[in-house]
Amino acid sequence: MLDKSKAPECRSAGVPEVVPHSRPWITEADVRAVARVVRSGLLVQGAETAAFEEEVGRSLGLPPGVAVGSGTAALHLALLGIGVGPGDEVILPSYVCVAPLHAVEYVGAKARIADIDPLTFNIDPREVRRRITRRTKAIIVPHLFGLPAELDLLLAHGIPLIEDCAQALGATYRDRPVGSFGSLCTLSFYATKLLATGEGGMILGRDPRMLERLRDLRDYDERRRHRVRYNYKLTDFQAALGRSQLRRFPQMLARRKAIASRYARQLENVSVALPHADGHRAHAYHRFVVRTSGSAPALARRLEALGVRARPPIFRPIHRTLGMEGFPGASDACRHALSLPIYPTLRREEEAAVVRAMQIVFR
Numbered sequence: 001m002l003d004k005s006k007a008p009e010c011r012s013a014g015v016p017e018v019v020p021h022s023r024p025w026i027t028e029a030d031v032r033a034v035a036r037v038v039r040s041g042l043l044v045q046g047a048e049t050a051a052f053e054e055e056v057g058r059s060l061g062l063p064p065g066v067a068v069g070s071g072t073a074a075l076h077l078a079l080l081g082i083g084v085g086p087g088d089e090v091i092l093p094s095y096v097c098v099a100p101l102h103a104v105e106y107v108g109a110k111a112r113i114a115d116i117d118p119l120t121f122n123i124d125p126r127e128v129r130r131r132i133t134r135r136t137k138a139i140i141v142p143h144l145f146g147l148p149a150e151l152d153l154l155l156a157h158g159i160p161l162i163e164d165c166a167q168a169l170g171a172t173y174r175d176r177p178v179g180s181f182g183s184l185c186t187l188s189f190y191a192t193k194l195l196a197t198g199e200g201g202m203i204l205g206r207d208p209r210m211l212e213r214l215r216d217l218r219d220y221d222e223r224r225r226h227r228v229r230y231n232y233k234l235t236d237f238q239a240a241l242g243r244s245q246l247r248r249f250p251q252m253l254a255r256r257k258a259i260a261s262r263y264a265r266q267l268e269n270v271s272v273a274l275p276h277a278d279g280h281r282a283h284a285y286h287r288f289v290v291r292t293s294g295s296a297p298a299l300a301r302r303l304e305a306l307g308v309r310a311r312p313p314i315f316r317p318i319h320r321t322l323g324m325e326g327f328p329g330a331s332d333a334c335r336h337a338l339s340l341p342i343y344p345t346l347r348r349e350e351e352a353a354v355v356r357a358m359q360i361v362f363r
């Protein structure tokens, strides 16, 4: 059995024993940026956070965002900002991590689960239409794995859209950044994400009054009038880490895209379906997810034995968490989707090891 705790750096030079599935890219400049803030003694929601909010907003063509402690907190506040509460319904896809479901449950609304388009793994706009009722207050649209969802069709429903860009910072739809289409955009800066501050998140949008409301909700202290508020603040050292990474974000994205295009070329003759690509959406390649014809967990075990950590990217579809039947798209993705290592620090020899292992397992 391979030792999961062993860091690649601890092994002898060359290809590590196991190519990890994720690895954050932390540079000396990142460390200095964090250390500077920690030494300053100004630790929480100060100038660094304000600058981070401004810079992320600018990168999306939006006003400064509202930084919070996680992507889940961002979704929670986004729902509150739109005014979703008990008796309301929110549509979300089955094939996504459980965070959006939690956010809907936090506000006491009912989650209406929609199936995905099996080709893209994203929420299927026709499925959304079928679930719209007079109680539908919002649709949560994750751009899963970094591929933009079909925004034109989703916006046409005329219901407030929360673009969950936790996995899609830097992706574009018709040459415009995702996150700039919906009523609100949420981001996650969790350790494995495109921009990784450890934990962290942000909400962005265009409506200044909405942004003010969200700013008010994320911090409970020193308010004249009482209402339920949250402690969802981001620390300044997390913001400093985010800002430092944002400076090389185009390079990070370019590296992911270069790996994806080499994978696509080298896996052409391997019997898996490659990630969907078309002319009007640019993938951020947070994940490189292939569709296999076998059992993804079993195939992941075979790849691991060959030194490559691939994994089914979603632990359990939401419909199953809720004890529901059906949802053939999400069920199929759960059985067959496999996420391969892709990140800016993936070395060429690791990339070659992934391709070799794929060729052996899928020959």
Ligand SMILES: Cc1ncc(COP(=O)(O)O)c(C=O)c1O
Pocket: 070, 071, 072, 073, 096, 097, 099, 100, 142, 164, 166, 167, 188, 189, 190, 199, 200, 201
């Ligand atoms: C699509 C999506 N939405 C929301 C979240 C929640 O983000 P966080 O882990 O920062 O709370 C995640 C995290 O994995 C995610 O992938």
